[in-house]
Amino acid sequence: MNKNPVIAILYHIFYEDSYEAVCNELQPLQMYSPALLFNICTDTPGRKNMAKQLKQTFPGCFVIFTSNRGKDIGAKLAMFQLLLQIEMSADYILLLHDKKSLQALKNITWKNDLLKIILPGNIETILRYFQQNKNCGLITTKEYIVTEPFENNQFTGMNGTLLERLLVSCDIKPASFEFVAGTMFWARATPLLEFFMRFSPLAIRKELENGNVMDNFSGTSTHSWERLLCWIVTAKNFYIKGI
Amino acid sequence: MQIPSRPYYTISSTALMQQYEDNKPLIDESVRLNIMLDIPVSRLPVLFKSLNVIKNNYIFSLPASLASDCEMLKALLPSFYMLASLDNFSATGETIIPVLRDHSVQPAAIITDLITNYFYDQGIKNLQLPIFNLDQPGVQHAVSSSFCVYDMNACEILEPGLPATIIISFAKEPGDLAVFNDYISRIKTVSDPGYLSENYVEKKIFEEEIQNWQSRVLLYRSFLDMSKSVQQKEYYEVLDWYHKEYETLPRWYKQFGQIIKVIMGKRSFGSLFNDNIKKYKD
Numbered sequence: 128m129n130k131n132p133v134i135a136i137l138y139h140i141f142y143e144d145s146y147e148a149v150c151n152e153l154q155p156l157q158m159y160s161p162a163l164l165f166n167i168c169t170d171t172p173g174r175k176n177m178a179k180q181l182k183q184t185f186p187g188c189f190v191i192f193t194s195n196r197g198k199d200i201g202a203k204l205a206m207f208q209l210l211l212q213i214e215m216s217a218d219y220i221l222l223l224h225d226k227k228s229l230q231a232l233k234n235i236t237w238k239n240d241l242l243k244i245i246l247p248g249n250i251e252t253i254l255r256y257f258q259q260n261k262n263c264g265l266i267t268t269k270e271y272i273v274t275e276p277f278e279n280n281q282f283t284g285m286n287g288t289l290l291e292r293l294l295v296s297c298d299i300k301p302a303s304f305e306f307v308a309g310t311m312f313w314a315r316a317t318p319l320l321e322f323f324m325r326f327s328p329l330a331i332r333k334e335l336e337n338g339n340v341m342d343n344f345s346g347t348s349t350h351s352w353e354r355l356l357c358w359i360v361t362a363k364n365f366y367i368k369g370i
Numbered sequence: 371m372q373i374p375s376r377p378y379y380t381i382s383s384t385a386l387m388q389q390y391e392d393n394k395p396l397i398d399e400s401v402r403l404n405i406m407l408d409i410p411v412s413r414l415p416v417l418f419k420s421l422n423v424i425k426n427n428y429i430f431s432l433p434a435s436l437a438s439d440c441e442m443l444k445a446l447l448p449s450f451y452m453l454a455s456l457d458n459f460s461a462t463g464e465t466i467i468p469v470l471r472d473h474s475v476q477p478a479a480i481i482t483d484l485i486t487n488y489f490y491d492q493g494i495k496n497l498q499l500p501i502f503n504l505d506q507p508g509v510q511h512a513v514s515s516s517f518c519v520y521d522m523n524a525c526e527i528l529e530p531g532l533p534a535t536i537i538i539s540f541a542k543e544p545g546d547l548a549v550f551n552d553y554i555s556r557i558k559t560v561s562d563p564g565y566l567s568e569n570y571v572e573k574k575i576f577e578e579e580i581q582n583w584q585s586r587v588l589l590y591r592s593f594l595d596m597s598k599s600v601q602q603k604e605y606y607e608v609l610d611w612y613h614k615e616y617e618t619l620p621r622w623y624k625q626f627g628q629i630i631k632v633i634m635g636k637r638s639f640g641s642l643f644n645d646n647i648k649k650y651k652d
Contacts, residue, residue, distance in 0.1 A: 143586065167457075169493070170589075172582040175575070178457035189422050190457040194493025205455065212452050214415045329448045333491040339589065341596065 132254055134161035135210060135217035135316065139202035139224035141195070143172045146180055148225065153185070155247040159254075162217065163188035164209055166202040168195050189213070197335025197349045199224035199310060200356070204328040204335075211323060217316040219257060221245070222356075226309060241311040243268045249370060253313055256368060264365020265357060267312035272369045275304040275354055286346035286354070293351055297326055299362045306357040307367065318363040319356075376571070377536035378404040378429055378460075379554055380470075382543070387413070387420050389547055396547045401554060402460060402571075403428040404537045406470065407436065414449050421453070427460035427571075429537075434471030434501075438479040447488040454494070460571060465494050466515055466535055469501045477501050504539060522553055535570060 136156065140149060163185050167174040169192045178190040193205045203222055226238045243249060244267055253266050276283045282290050335349045361367060381403050389396055403426050409417060430453055436442055454465055469480050482499045489497040500512030510517045516534045521541040544550040631637040640647040
């Protein structure tokens with residue numbers, strides 16, 4: 128690769144027993160000296176201790192505590208605010224969280240699949256792909272690239288009404304409605320940072336639902352923003368690459 | 371005034387940042403700080419980075435001139451929220467952001483609603499903005515905080531009083547950090563041994579921790595319930611699919627299908643004529 132890319136990792140932690148898993152997951156990335164931003168939910172027992180441990184393991188990392196608003200999406204928005212606040216520039220942003228989805232049947236498979244993007248063998252490939260393909264905006268596990276249903280000029284899924292409203296209000300015009308289910312992906316930093324300089328991440332976070340919200344039965348702002356986080360990038364003529 | 375073992379000592383952001391920019395950590399890590407936000411907006415990123423380096427627990431306070439300027443406040447609220455979200459910010463059950471005024475600003479001019487509502491929208495429901503007067507010597511109480519403008523020349527002993535978050539500001543602002551450290555070492559506190567408020571902050575954190583564990587138990591229970599309803603939904607979807615795809619087929623078609631299964635070795639031949647014969651291999 129031509130130069131060492133600047134990587135910012137935004138990692139949301141909700142579960143009280145995630146520390147070891149987080150350390151193991153991030154180990155292969157340490158050789159790239161990434162900027163690390165952690166958000167621990169204020170509801171998480173032992174968060175102060177965990178913050179201390181994280182700072183010992185990853186010197187220089189930032190740790191914030193925020194309430195459980197918008198699940199990992201709200202947390203990632205808060206970390207985007209912090210990125211802007213500390214005026215940190217980056218080439219690539221990696222979004223991660225300690226997904227468990229305990230209510231789901233295939234929760235362990237989900238998490239393992241999503242973490243393919245930080246397997247030691249894949250990191251170098253991903254970074255090289257970004258450098259060689261200037262139109263690639265997002266890289267994620269291919270099985271989790273999903274297309275939001277859209278027929279007869281309108282969204283037909285649970286989150287349809289909200290999505291239509293948000294796309295207009297945030298002036299996002301994606302060419303396709305592919306997104307990454309699970310919101311763990313590598314992204315080019317520029318489109319995301321430029322967007323959040325126009326639209327305050329905390330103002331968006333404010334609109335998200337409290338608590339462990341799900342969209343199995345009705346649409347939610349949280350799940351709508353799960354889609355929009357990808358469309359912010361793809362609307363700037365970038366595509367999603369699956370690995 | 372009842373003094374906890376570690377009160378918050380007021381220090382200006384400028385002084386704090388000078389220290390860490392020079393990379394000379396002079397303040398003992400165990401000292402709790404009340405950081406006065408007296409810097410221009412352009413310096414905020416440096417303040418964030420400095421706060422990330424220090425290990426001291428801190429709260430921050432707003433000068434009244436800032437807290438009474440609506441436009442300025444609106445622009446800075448995201449920064450305040452992020453300052454209160456950093457891990458070293460010392461939330462003690464209540465999130466406290468003192469507003470420090472002098473005689474030139476009346477309490478009525480301070481716009482607390484704007485700040486409280488912003489924090490509420492971000493999930494902090496119990497933000498407290500006690501207003502204290504820097505010109506008033508002695509101890510002031512507001513909500514669950516006590517503020518003391520301390521005169522080093524008088525060398526007072528701070529007497530026990532209300533259990534609260536204690537913030538100490540020096541009547542004569544310490545010119546440099548050596549003086550600041552000297553002030554801290556010279557303050558004599560008296561605490562009531564019969565009352566736990568000596569460790570007021572720790573006690574509050576402990577209580578919050580217990581509450582978090584209790585909520586966590588309820589959350590895991592709700593996961594079980596949710597899991598059940600999601601699986602139930604999936605079960606009925608599969609059942610519905612089965613009815614639409616298979617059950618609606620004519621009887622002769624389904625019977626013919628059983629014969630095909632026998633031919634393919636997926637069902638025993640005998641079981642077509644006798645219910646007591648095992649249909650499938652284990």
